[in-house]
Amino acid sequence: MNDTEKRWRQMRDEYLQQIEAELTSIQHPRKKELLADIREHLERRYEELDPSQRTDSRLQEILEEMGPAEEYAELLKQPSSGKTELETVSPAFRFLNHFLTGVFVIVLVSVVGYKLHTADIKPQPDPLQDFILSYQPDPQIIGRWNTVDFVETPEQFVPDRRRSGQEFFFKEIEFYKDMKTSRAWLWSKGKLYFPDIKKEGEYRIRMIDGQEYLFLEWLPDQNPQTGRSPYYVLEKENPK
């Protein structure tokens, strides 16, 4: 990462933090999604700039063109409904209406509260969508990797003592630029998503003795007691 990119990331993250701070004042189920959308938009603006145009002032202009951070919370809130019909009727009727509304609200809150307490009603998270929306690029992972070892922890791996030539259950994987892999899994920097079990595993790339190795957490063999998973170790195949 060069200095310009570092500077841009810092500016972008500060802007996103300002928005996040403004959003704390309101309740809305899509706040996380909104931040991911803005982040993606900013990334595209940056990518579309010619490298020679990536000056501090131009990058600042991009953020200014997005609008002030406080506008997001304002626009996310429901628009006010204006004057209601109730405001045009007599005070006695208004009092009666408020009283009955109050009783109704108390009953409703009690019933819903009881239901929530007993049935554990929660909005259903969508781990796949969360994974896709939090995508981070990783040029290092792109390409084909072949298995060279299977270890309990990444620290256990010693290149000289690897079990090359042995038949591994998981033999190879290719990572594509569009988050996909040659398997049914998706990747984002440092993470691998397994849609069949709806879980995220991690991956790490380490340089050992001048050679790049990929350590891929193997969730299917996770120990249910400890929650720890073994790792496949892979070596990158050189493009022909």
Added chain:
Amino acid sequence: MDLQNWQTQLRKGLLDIVVLNFLARGRCHGYEMVQELKKCRGLSVREGNIYPILARLQTDGLAEAGIEPGPGGPPRKYYTITERGKQILAEMNRHWDMIVAGVNQVRKGDNS
């Protein structure tokens, strides 16, 4: 009167109808929508304005989001208008036409 404040409030108030009308033309990505709306000079849309509106329209059931593969990059989110969104938009457009007609009537002094 603070004219700039009035213009800002008017612009923000119109974003829902602008975004829904844009979605009624067909499914689109948020980024593409922003680039197109920026070209409509009279609207003075700020780039970030569209996203909270899209989030709110989804929560209200007027728009839906989906994900499709990106061309050589990560998957991208696209938006479509729902059936309920189309119904509400028809009402909004009708109401908007009435407002414009009413304002023009007053401007021309033909409000008898």
